[in-house]
Amino acid sequence: MKRNILIVDDQPEIAELLDLYLEKAGYNIIQERDGMDALMHISKGNIDLLLVDLMMPVIDGYQLIKKVRETMQIPIIIISAKQENQDKIFGLEIGADDYIQKPFDPLEVVARVQALMRRSYNFVNLNNNQAETTETVKKVVGDLTLDEATFSIMRNDVLIQLTKIEYKILDLLMSTPGRVYTKQQIFENAWDDYYIGVEEDNTINVHISKIREKIEVNPKKPVYIKTVRGLGYKFEKQSLNP
Numbered sequence: 001m002k003r004n005i006l007i008v009d010d011q012p013e014i015a016e017l018l019d020l021y022l023e024k025a026g027y028n029i030i031q032e033r034d035g036m037d038a039l040m041h042i043s044k045g046n047i048d049l050l051l052v053d054l055m056m057p058v059i060d061g062y063q064l065i066k067k068v069r070e071t072m073q074i075p076i077i078i079i080s081a082k083q084e085n086q087d088k089i090f091g092l093e094i095g096a097d098d099y100i101q102k103p104f105d106p107l108e109v110v111a112r113v114q115a116l117m118r119r120s121y122n123f124v125n126l127n128n129n130q131a132e133t134t135e136t137v138k139k140v141v142g143d144l145t146l147d148e149a150t151f152s153i154m155r156n157d158v159l160i161q162l163t164k165i166e167y168k169i170l171d172l173l174m175s176t177p178g179r180v181y182t183k184q185q186i187f188e189n190a191w192d193d194y195y196i197g198v199e200e201d202n203t204i205n206v207h208i209s210k211i212r213e214k215i216e217v218n219p220k221k222p223v224y225i226k227t228v229r230g231l232g233y234k235f236e237k238q239s240l241n242p
Contacts, residue, residue, distance in 0.1 A: 003048040003117060004028045008038040008064065009079070010056045014102070018051060018079075021106040022113065035059025039067060047074055049117060051109075054080040054091070062094060069095035073163060075120045077112060079104065085202065092206045097165065119192050120164060139174045141235060142224065144215060146174050153215070160214050165190050165207055170215075173225060173235040182232040208233060 005022055009015045010033045019029045030047070032038040036058040041047065050068065054061035065076055078091045081102040088099045097120075098112055137148040146153045151167060153160050162170065168190040173181060183204050184195040190207075191200075212219040226234050 002026060002028045003121075004030060004046055005049045005051060005113065006030045006032065006038060006041060006047045007051045008032050008035065008056065008061070009051075009053040010034060011053070014053070014079075017106055018109060021110050025110045025114070027113070033057075035061065035064035038064055042068060042072070042074075048121075049075045049077070049113060051077050051079055051113075052096075054078060054082055054087070062091070065091070065095050075116045077109075077116065079109070089202060089206055092203060093210065095163070097163075115191075115193055139171075141174055141177050141237070144174070144224065146171060155215060162211075162214065166211050166214070169204075169207055170211055173233060177235045177237040180228045180231050180234045186232065 005027045007015045007018050007022075007029060009018075009031075012033075015031045015033075019031060023029050030041060032041060034057045035052075038050075038052070039059065042050070052061045052064055056064075059067075061078060061080065065078075068074065068076065076096045077098040077100060078088075078096045079100045079102060080087065080091075082088075083101055091099050097116055100109060100112065139146040139148070143156050144153060145155075148171070153162060153167070153170060169186055172186060172189050183201050186204055187193070187195045187200045191203075208225060209219070212222050212225055215224055216222045224236055226236055228234055
């Protein structure tokens with residue numbers, strides 16, 4: 001079954017170029033020119049991945065991503081001419097999974113789309129097959145319980161909503177409390193991609209910050225996920241009650 005990709009860009013030449021390469025790669029492509037029309041299409045529930053520009057009329061890319069993330073976890077890739085580091089960080093913070101700068105190599109876009117599709121829907125398939133699991137594996141540290149059978153995490157019996165990437169990072173860190181994981185190990189495990197350096201470091205930092213906001217009582221004074229300066233991160237063996 002072909003996956004459906006929605007391209008949201010008010011520059012027809014950009015959208016048509018992406019359409020050409022992605023259709024050749026085997027995807028069904030839908031195009032919209034502004035965020036409002038894109039939201040109407042997404043609400044029908046037949047979009048598997050979203051490629052979105054930031055600077056658009058009516059509803060810009062930032063607003064579109066925020067609205068989508070209120071109800072959906074479909075993969076989102078930003079494609080934008082904005083090149084400031086804070087633009088990328090903010091885009092990831094509000095829910096995008098990847099950020100590609102214009103001008104871009106269309107083949108790189110196809111490769112990133114394929115990688116994100118593979119990661120996202122392999123995860124979903126595992127989740128859909130959880131009923132076949134005969135043994136429930138739970139990781140318990142302090143007040144947190146991570147359930148590998150349901151791909152969920154609870155804090156004092158309260159469900160915490162995580163994205164797929166956030167879950168994979170937390171699952172890795174909680175697998176061996178006290179062990180320091182390098183940023184390279186975290187990135188290659190969660191994103192299933194090659195680690196290069198500074199750009200990936202920024203991406204990891206943003207996601208760690210978002211996880212802390214969800215699991216820590218005081219994210220500025222974390223008791224679960226600790227930064228090991230110059231190395232990476234670790235999950236404390238025993239978390240003190242704040």
